[in-house]
Every structure is written in C-alpha cells, then in structure tokens.
Amino acid sequence: MQKVGILGGGQLGRMLLQAAANYPVETHVLENDDACPAAHLCRYFVKGDIRDFDAVYNFGKSLDAITIEIENVNIDALEKLEQEGIKVYPRTSVLRLIKNKARQKKYYTDHQIPTAAYAILQSATEIADHSHLLPAVHKSAEGGYDGRGVQPIDALADAVNGFNEESVLEKKVVIKKEIAQIVAVDEAGKMVLYPPVEMVFNQSLNLLDYQLCPADIPQNVLWKVEAIALAVVRNFHSPGLFAVELFVDAADDVLVNETAPRVHNSGHHTIEAHYSSQFDMLWRIILGYPLGNTKKILSSVMVNIIGSEGHTGTPVYEGLEEVLQIDNAFVHLYGKLQTKPGRKMGHVTVLSNEKQDLIHKANKIRQTLKVITK
Ligand code: ADP
DSSP states (O other), X not given: OEEEEEEOOSHHHHHHHHHHTTSSEEEEEEESOTTSTTGGGSSEEEEOOTTOHHHHHHHHTTOSEEEESSSOSOHHHHHHHHHTTOEEESOHHHHHHHHSHHHHHHHHHHTTOOBOOEEEESSGGGGGGGGGGOSEEEEESSSOSTTTTXXXXXXXXXXXXXXXXXXEEXXXXXXXXXXXXXXXXXXXXXXXXXXXXXXXXXXXXXXXXXXXESOOOOHHHHHHHHHHHHHHHHTTOXXXXXXXXXXXXXXXXXXXXXXXXXXXXXXXXXXXXXXXXXXXXXXXXHHTOOOOOOOBSSOEEEEEEEBOTTOOBSXXXXXXXXXXXXXXXXXEEOOOSOBOTTOEEEEEEEEOSOHHHHHHHHHHHHHHOEEEXX
C-alpha cells in the first residue's frame, strides 16, 4: 500500500482524504493544528509547520509520494525529497514558479500565453515609471493570497499604497467574467479538462459569492479558455491537478490571471456534480490509475458558507435544517472549531439542469444559512 502525505490539513485536505477512502492508500497529514479539518480523517497525523524545512523533510522521507493543499510550503525540503526519489505532486519546479507572482507572469509571456500587461517592480516608487499601465492592480510577488497582497492603483496618487518589495503592476482588466478551468495531468502527460466554472464575487469581502458550472460562455470563448489552460499546464511538464484562473474581458478576450497547482475551491462542486471529482482525480494520478471521467452529471452551483460579521467563537449554523431540506443540496461543514468574520466554514453544492433554479437556490442558501455564535 502506497504511503502518501498531504501538506496542509485544511478543508481541501479534508476533502482529499474523503476521496482517499475509496483506494488502498495510507494517508499522512502534516499541519500545525491537531484540531484542523483533516486531522481525524487521515491514518497518521503529524503536528508540524508545513513552512519549516525539517518538519516537511522528516514528514516526507519515509513516504512514497507527497502532495499539497496549499502553496505556502517549504519547497526546499520538497526538492530534497524529490531528489531522494519521493514523488511530489505537482513537481517542485512548478511550485517554485507559481509561488512568485512575478516569475509566474513571466512564464505566461515567455510561453505566449495571454495575460494582462504588466511590469515587475522592486518598490512602489517605480509605479511612476509605468503610468501607462494605470489604472492597475499592484500585487506583491510573494506577499499573500485570498485578496491580501493585492492593491488597486487607479491613479499615480494611489502609489503610496503600493508594495515596497518585489511585485507585479498589472493593467486593470475590464472583467466580464472570472472563469476557473481545472486540468488534470497524469504521469505520462495525458491531460483532461473539467468543464470551466464561472465565479461570482462578493466585492466587499473579495470572496466568492457563488460559482456556476458549467460557465455560461459562448462556444468561441470556451475554446479559448480550454486552449489557454492547456497551454499553461502543458509547459509545466508535471503530473498533478491544476486550476487555471482566467478573465474574460469586455471584448471576449481571455487572459490568464493565475494558476493554483493543486485541488482548488473552484472544484468543490465536482464531488457531487461530476463522475470523477477533482479529489478522486488527484488520487488516480498519484496512485497511477487511469484518469477519471470529468463530465458533469448535472449542472451545479456552489455557495461558500462564510463566518458572519460580528461573530467570533464556537460556530452555530443558523438555518441549517432548512437548507438540508432543499432538493439536491449537498451541505459540507468543515468542522472548524472557531468561526470569525469572512472565514470559510463550509460550502453547499446544488445540482439542477435549470440555471434559474440553481441561482434561486444559491440565493436562498446565502440568505438562510448563517454562521454565528451564541
Ligand atoms: P489572490 O492570489 O489573492 O487570489 P488575484 O491575483 O487572484 O489574487 O487577485 C484577486 C482578485 O483581484 C481577482 O479575483 C480579480 O477579481 C481581481 N484582479 C486581479 N488582477 C486583476 C486585473 N489585472 N484586473 C482587474 N481585476 C483584477
């Protein structure tokens, strides 16, 4: 039986472990917090910091393979493990490339992959030299994720809010749609695509409001999305599961925003709505089985369950019973012991072939299910 480790014990790790139950695999998880969502679902839990060289190396050295559920891991340790023959999914070369947004942008332009015009800066004072890119978004190269480390710069006067470190100044795209395209690659380089999803954001929190699958885009835009995502992933030369995030602009041009080299929030719905979920797919890749069927069983919407404003502490799921009664609604609560405003506490996937029915139910769930404290 193969021994496979996961770096990170958050909700994505938890869902990976749920899918692992179908296969003969001995699962290991490394995470700092022994009350994390994945801790009690794995065979062996190791408490340690995924950013620490020794913690990652010692965790990985007796395993057959290792994967990640978050990018913020010690890549030096993974590289040493890879040199010693432990299979790392994705390959550490891809993790290094993606970890740094400046390097990632350069990768896209080096491979003629469309992406928003940009400049790489070392300090905010350099913004003045690139005023042709304004209005822009300024992104710290290594500073953050989930909206942290991204700063709008609409005019030169905003440059004072910029980052004084390596960063990407990127021309603001007039976004018509945000799309995520998941691509799976096996050890032999064979690639399969899931139907792309369309993401609808809550502007105030910079978090996903709901996500529709398949994305409602014309055929010619779909072809561009697929071709671009395949070009992104093909040039990685790595097996694994990748989520390519793209913008469709006002002229229906498609631009890559960024790529996640791992199972991704934009694939939550594949658990119920697709024949082979993204989690099932990654196990097939790691364990050397044939790739799964990415086709949808039904169309779907996915709604995040987010901690309400003004509530920090032990979570109470108000409206849960009502949501559990909605036809074809699948509730996932991640078992986090503490809620706080904006924290992802779970998600709900709804299946239906009627788009109106999906949107209606997504709104109903958002209005009904609240994470509060008593
Ligand atoms: P993170 O890594 O924190 O998710 P992103 O680079 O994905 O950061 O940016 C977060 C959000 O900011 C995107 O989902 C998008 O809505 C917006 N954004 C990012 N880049 C641009 C851009 N060039 N033009 C317009 N909006 C952008």
